[in-house]
Structures are given as structure tokens and as C-alpha cells.
Amino acid sequence: MTLPIARRALLSRSLFAIVFVAIGLGSAWADGLSSLEGFMRSAQSGRADFTQTVTAPSRAGEAARSKTSEGTFEFQRPNRFRFVYTKPFAQTLVADGKTLWMYDMDLNQVTARQQSQVLGSTPAALLASAPNLQALEKDFTLQPEPDQDGLQWVSATPKSRDGQLQRVRVGFKNDQLAALDILDSFGQRSVLSFRNLQSNPALPASTFDFKPPAGADVIRQ
Structure with missing residues (x-):
């Protein structure tokens, strides 16, 4: 079984937006690039x-088309995260450090990809693995932006033109991550808004374990 083309394209393009969340949760500061650097050091889960x-x-x-979804997510550095989409359809995305698993409950289908290949080619992986702001600036142009909608913003634009990301804007409020505004190379925009954030919670290792459900169609890429 394979995903319908339109839905598969949407999930594929949304993946890069989703991956950014794995590196962007927790308390932060509202004083620009130095705050981003401190956040990168301190937010480990x-x-x-x-x-x-x-x-x-x-x-x-045709007018622009939008789709809204809701769910929960958790992350643990380095390169482990779990997204559980609950609306409008159930889907789970898990990175266990080696494999990126995507499970669509409606289709009873699991897609497994080698994580180093999927994430290693994206600016999101560079941001997740960068130890400090100086390392990040080798691949991104970072620029504080004016306050907007009650949030303090920082933009990150990849220096390479070969990736699938045009730009990501990160918004903070009251020392907490509040939003990610991501524009990909297809012209698709993904805005993620966060609530009930917890920084550095103790997450059991099993949080990032995934086993395909019995009877699910497993596609390895």
C-alpha cells in the first residue's frame, strides 16, 4: 500500500517543518542571538x-489552501524526538537516533527511513547538532527581527541554496518558545504554535522506541 500522491507530498514537505521542533523547545531568552546560543546549550529535552x-x-x-493539525511532541538531544498527531487524523513520527519512523494509523502503514540520510541533508539537522551559535552561523545567516504579534523573533536563513528550506523564524514570549514560522523551497508555509511547554523534563528512553504495529504495511526507504 502506498500513500496518495497529494497526501504523501504534504507529509514529505511537512517533515522538514516538523523536524525543526525537535531542536526548538524549552525556556529561552528575549535578547536575540545571545539568547539563542544560551538556549542551544541549556535545552536538552x-x-x-x-x-x-x-x-x-x-x-x-485558486486561493491558498491550509490544513491544521494538533498533537503532542517530546524531544531528547541528540536527534531523538516523538510527534503524536491526534487531529485531524492519527499519525506518529519517531526518531530513535538511527531510524525515522512515520506511522499513519488510517492507512495502517509505516515508513522507515535511515535517520542520518533523512536529517543529514537538511538545515534542521545542522541546527540540531550545532554545539553553539558560531557553529550554527557557518550554515545559517542569523538575524534578530522586530517584535511582532507580541513575540520576539529571530530568523535563520540557510546559506546553501540546495536544501528544502528557505527560512525559519523562531518566536519567543516570556522566555519561552512560542512559535516557529517556516517557509520551504516549494513556497509552502508551516506555522507551529506551542502551549504547555516543559523544558528539560525527565523522559524515559522508551519514549523514543517504536515498533511497527502487527499487520502494518512497512515500507523501508
């Missing part, structure tokens, strides 16, 4: 609820 709105670019004669 996290947990939150999220709402994600993905908007496809408008086409000739």
Missing part, C-alpha cells in the same frame, strides 16, 4: 502540545 497550520502556495485562479 522538552515536551509540549502544538497546533500546526500548513499553507500551500496559491495557484492561478
